[in-house]
Amino acid sequence: xxxxxDLDEALARARAGxxxxxxxxxxxxxxxxxRYLRVLGCDDADDIASETWLQAVRDLQxxxxxxxxxxxxxxxxxxxxxxIDDARSRVRFRDRLLGPLITAxxxxxxxxxxxxxxxxxxxxxxxxxxxxxxxxxxxxxxVVALRIIVGLDTEAVAAMLGKxxxxxxxxxxxxxxxxxxxxxxxxxxxxxx
Amino acid sequence: xxxxxxxxxxxxxxxEVIRALTAEGDATELTGRQxxxxxxxxxxxxxxxxxxxDLDTAPIPRPAQPRRGRGRRRRLTTLGAAAAAVVMAxxxxxxxxxxxxxxxxxxxxxxxxxxxIGVPSAPPAATGLLPVPGSVTPNVPSGRPTVLPSPLASPRxxxxxxxxGPNADVTAQLRADRLRVEADGKVVLTGQVAVKGxxxxxxxxxxxxxxxxxxxxxxxxxxxxxxxxGDVTFAVPHVPVNTRFLLAGTGDLASLMSxxxxxxxxxxxxxxxxxxxxxxVTAGPAMTGDPVTLQELQGxxxxxxxxxxxGGDLSATFTVSxxxxxxxxxxxxxxxxxxxxRPVMVAAPPATPRPTTTPQATAAPRMxxxxxxx
Numbered sequence: 129x130x131x132x133x134d135l136d137e138a139l140a141r142a143r144a145g146x147x148x149x150x151x152x153x154x155x156x157x158x159x160x161x162x163r164y165l166r167v168l169g170c171d172d173a174d175d176i177a178s179e180t181w182l183q184a185v186r187d188l189q190x191x192x193x194x195x196x197x198x199x200x201x202x203x204x205x206x207x208x209x210x211x212i213d214d215a216r217s218r219v220r221f222r223d224r225l226l227g228p229l230i231t232a233x234x235x236x237x238x239x240x241x242x243x244x245x246x247x248x249x250x251x252x253x254x255x256x257x258x259x260x261x262x263x264x265x266x267x268x269x270x271v272v273a274l275r276i277i278v279g280l281d282t283e284a285v286a287a288m289l290g291k292x293x294x295x296x297x298x299x300x301x302x303x304x305x306x307x308x309x310x311x312x313x314x315x316x317x318x319x320x321x
Numbered sequence: 322x323x324x325x326x327x328x329x330x331x332x333x334x335x336x337e338v339i340r341a342l343t344a345e346g347d348a349t350e351l352t353g354r355q356x357x358x359x360x361x362x363x364x365x366x367x368x369x370x371x372x373x374x375d376l377d378t379a380p381i382p383r384p385a386q387p388r389r390g391r392g393r394r395r396r397l398t399t400l401g402a403a404a405a406a407v408v409m410a411x412x413x414x415x416x417x418x419x420x421x422x423x424x425x426x427x428x429x430x431x432x433x434x435x436x437x438i439g440v441p442s443a444p445p446a447a448t449g450l451l452p453v454p455g456s457v458t459p460n461v462p463s464g465r466p467t468v469l470p471s472p473l474a475s476p477r478x479x480x481x482x483x484x485x486g487p488n489a490d491v492t493a494q495l496r497a498d499r500l501r502v503e504a505d506g507k508v509v510l511t512g513q514v515a516v517k518g519x520x521x522x523x524x525x526x527x528x529x530x531x532x533x534x535x536x537x538x539x540x541x542x543x544x545x546x547x548x549x550x551g552d553v554t555f556a557v558p559h560v561p562v563n564t565r566f567l568l569a570g571t572g573d574l575a576s577l578m579s580x581x582x583x584x585x586x587x588x589x590x591x592x593x594x595x596x597x598x599x600x601x602v603t604a605g606p607a608m609t610g611d612p613v614t615l616q617e618l619q620g621x622x623x624x625x626x627x628x629x630x631x632g633g634d635l636s637a638t639f640t641v642s643x644x645x646x647x648x649x650x651x652x653x654x655x656x657x658x659x660x661x662x663r664p665v666m667v668a669a670p671p672a673t674p675r676p677t678t679t680p681q682a683t684a685a686p687r688m689x690x691x692x693x694x695x
Contacts, residue, residue: 159346
């Protein structure tokens with residue numbers, strides 16, 4: 129992923145109407161956006177990502193930050209709202225809140241094509257890692273996604289989620305500890321030693 | 322952001338997970354690149370607010386933060402809080418209006434104010450529910466199944482709806498888990514029967530529906546017995562068009578009748594992009610001849626560029642001049658709510674030179690509507 133300075137420059141160029149600047153931003157952020165949306169449980173992450181970018185480019189001139197990390201927080205706030213709207217419109221939001229077991233089972237089915245041995249031998253794919261994060265509690269999963277996948281700092285995540293920085297740190301720590309206890313992750317860590 | 326000043330806590334064993342989560346984007350995550358650039362061009366070429374392109378020499382100015390802006394933001398926050406208070410105060414009434422448990426006069430007021438979000442009007446008086454004798458439910462395309470086979474009536478024959486009887490001690494309420502569904506969506510209806518306010522267990526009830534396509538005709542679609550708690554639940558797996566539901570009693574409770582629950586169906590608009598300049602939209606539920614509107618993103622706003630009726634296969638074909646971002650609208654009718662498609666980005670053909678970038682150029686309609694697809 130690009131450095132902060134490169135992305136600052138890309139953002140400045142994009143705001144000036146430069147396609148290459150925009151493309152650099154998109155190339156860096158779209159994969160993170162898709163992973164974040166998948167952690168949130170969006171069935172159609174590609175569509176929501178497209179809608180997010182559409183709103184972002186439409187409102188780019190109203191974005192008053194100067195740095196790429198501010199843009200990142202802004203973009204992912206749009207994405208979060210889009211994802212929530214989408215979930216509500218499909219009336220599945222409640223199911224997602226109440227049904228982590230269902231979600232986990234769905235992911236188990238998604239990952240059924242690859243054996244644990246393969247995962248240990250070849251390491252985790254990004255898709256599998258995202259599926260592992262989705263198994264966490266909703267709060268932990270979103271904090272892990274925003275801090276690690278998106279790369280936002282604690283203050284930005286706290287502002288985005290309406291939580292205190294302390295609770296964000298606690299959720300991140302608990303989420304990572306829970307990930308470390310996952311059988312797949314433990315097997316992988318043992319092989320790496 | 323999460324750099325040296327705000328490091329992620331080190332938890333042994335998760336290094337590989339973090340590596341995978343932060344890996345470079347793969348091909349599947351970057352497939353929308355062309356569409357994204359087309360979208361960016363469309364927004365840029367239509368907008369007047371993009372900054373000077375002379376970036377190599379000019380530093381990027383941080384937008385000024387005038388003092389009045391902060392005051393304005395505070396004022397807006399105050400207004401927002403006031404609005405939120407009003408909304409919160411109304412929320413209970415809104416919920417009650419959704420459930421149609423308000424008095425008729427209040428329900429009608431709520432309907433006038435909140436009809437855009439699906440609050441129905443007050444149910445008509447009991448005598449108004451009587452069906453047209455001998456009317457027959459039209460053939461609904463989806464051929465939807467009933468939840469429980471009803472021994473009381475043919476599912477396709479109109480129902481002799483009960484009239485309100487003198488037994489006011491027995492009451493019935495019907496509510497739905499949702500009042501708006503996508504085309505052919507599922508709705509779960511729960512009825513509650515009470516005698517003098519206490520749950521009435523074992524009451525024999527039937528669920529009736531009235532499709533918007535056949536006003537006046539009420540059909541029995543399921544029957545059931547209430548539980549010890551006096552409730553009964555029906556799952557209707559497919560709601561094809563706007564539909565009203567009603568719970569009624571049978572036998573000794575023939576005079577029992579609940580409130581009506583109106584479920585609105587949002588049409589699904591599916592957009593295909595079979596050729597570089599062609600967009601095909603298919604809508605359902607809809608009727609042949611319903612107007613479908615194509616909009617293009619111009620200058621940050623959706624602008625209507627063409628409208629044409631749906632063809633016999635409920636689709637319409639539009640010719641567009643990419644690059645651009647487009648969407649389709651279907652207005653509300655008696656059978657469905659208004660619908661909007663997801664935006665689609667159409668990239669420029671590789672061999673085609675970019676069109677002019679003046680904002681005025683994008684404002685002119687560039688569409689060549691054609692009749693519905695074969």
